[in-house]
Amino acid sequence: MDAAGLGSGCLVDVEALTGGTQNLMAAFVRDGRRYVLRRGPSHLRAGSNAALGREMTLLDALGRTEVPHARLVASCEDETVLAGAAFYLMEPVDGYNPAVALPRGYAETPETRHRLGLGVVEALARLGEVDHEAVGLAGFGRPDGFLERQVPRWISELESYSELDAYPGPDIGDVARVARWLERHRPGRWDPGIMHGDFHVANVMARHDAPEVAAIVDWEMTTIGDPLLDLGWMLSLWAAPGDDADLAGSLYSQHPGRPTEQELVAHYAERSSRDVSAIDWYVVLACFKLGIVLEGTYARSLAGLAPVETGLRLHDVTRRLVERALMRMES
Structure with missing residues (x-):
């Protein structure tokens, strides 16, 4: 210093x-x-x-x-x-994490919580609009073939867990069917940009003085890829109608006022040059990829390399993510 x-x-x-x-x-x-x-x-x-x-x-x-x-x-x-x-x-950052805290005052009403949810997707749309080459990130990732690599990359990761002691293999639903569907329906055209890689409510800080994002945080999974996968990732965890909370158990989701998925997608589309017509595919890919990532913690917990309680909780989330993927495919 x-x-x-x-x-x-x-x-x-x-x-x-x-x-x-x-x-x-x-x-x-x-x-x-x-x-x-x-x-x-x-x-x-x-x-x-x-x-x-x-x-x-x-x-x-x-x-x-x-x-x-x-x-x-x-x-x-x-x-x-x-x-x-x-x-x-x-x-x-002068802000708070809405996944674990909702300050008294401005964040207490459904209207402000609704506006905050839209603010989160606004921040994501802004990220997706950045010209990564213009800001010096031309060599930051490998965008060529990014979508084509996803299914084989994560199937290989899932298969690798069987090398861990005591892991019996994936009991998480018909993930092979999800993989086949993703390969058949992969978008033919997309525009590369900056991806956060793990975008959801827990990875933003909100402003104290307005229902807006003060900062996107935790960038360790960032790359140059398809930014629409960030939107799919956010939606893969979002609370569905009738749910008491989102799949991450965030405090924000446990109160009325959160925007619907349809509102989030429409709001993103209004602020983005990207074509969101294939958003269902991106949500299914996010469920598939995130589920496999979380299943890794479960496998490591059985081998004594992670807390058992955490492993069991994330294994349950993985099963629910695969269920969400299958439901999205069928609809």
Whole structure:
């Protein structure tokens, strides 16, 4: 921080921040300015620093856009500085996570909750409209063949879980049928752009003073792909009519006022140049892909590599995602 001209003196008011994935975050103040530090997990994995480097690149690029995000202050890929971990500093976000909190006041009425849901999809549409090459991300991902790779990539991932001890194989519904349907109905044309990769209500911070998104957070799965998969991902978890909550159990979804799926898609379409006519396909792909990702935690829990309670909960979500995919296909 001295070398980067970021104040002087000691770090004070240091506090660990929770939420997100296994990556570690801490807030602190130096020389009267507040910062948030983000680094990989305590036990760094082989790709931890590379993944964080991608986040740094992405956040730097987003600084040239109107996409709401935590502004990058400085980054450090020198692994000798912080016990082998790459890290970066970002501006703190003045907001709250609607998946776990709904502040008293503006967020208490169905009308403001409805507007917030639309605000979330507005932020996503804004991300999907960014010209990734113009902001310096031309080589950030492999968009060629992105949709064609999805089904074989994730079927292979599902098959790999059988190598873990005590995993009996996937008892999650007719996932093979879903895979065949996806291959048959894959859109023939799409436009590449920035994908968040794990977009849903838990990965945004909302403003305290208005029902709008203050920042999209947790960019570790970002790439250049088909941004409509982000919309499908959000909808794959969204609470259906009559549901008490969405599949992630977010607090926001447990109160009246949330927009319907049809409203979200229409709102996105109004603010996007993308053709949403194949949105059912993207929702089915999201259910398929997310379900397989979550099933991995269940498989690892049976092998003693993840908490059993978490594994069982996510295994149930996977089954429900496959059910949603099959219902969407049939309708």
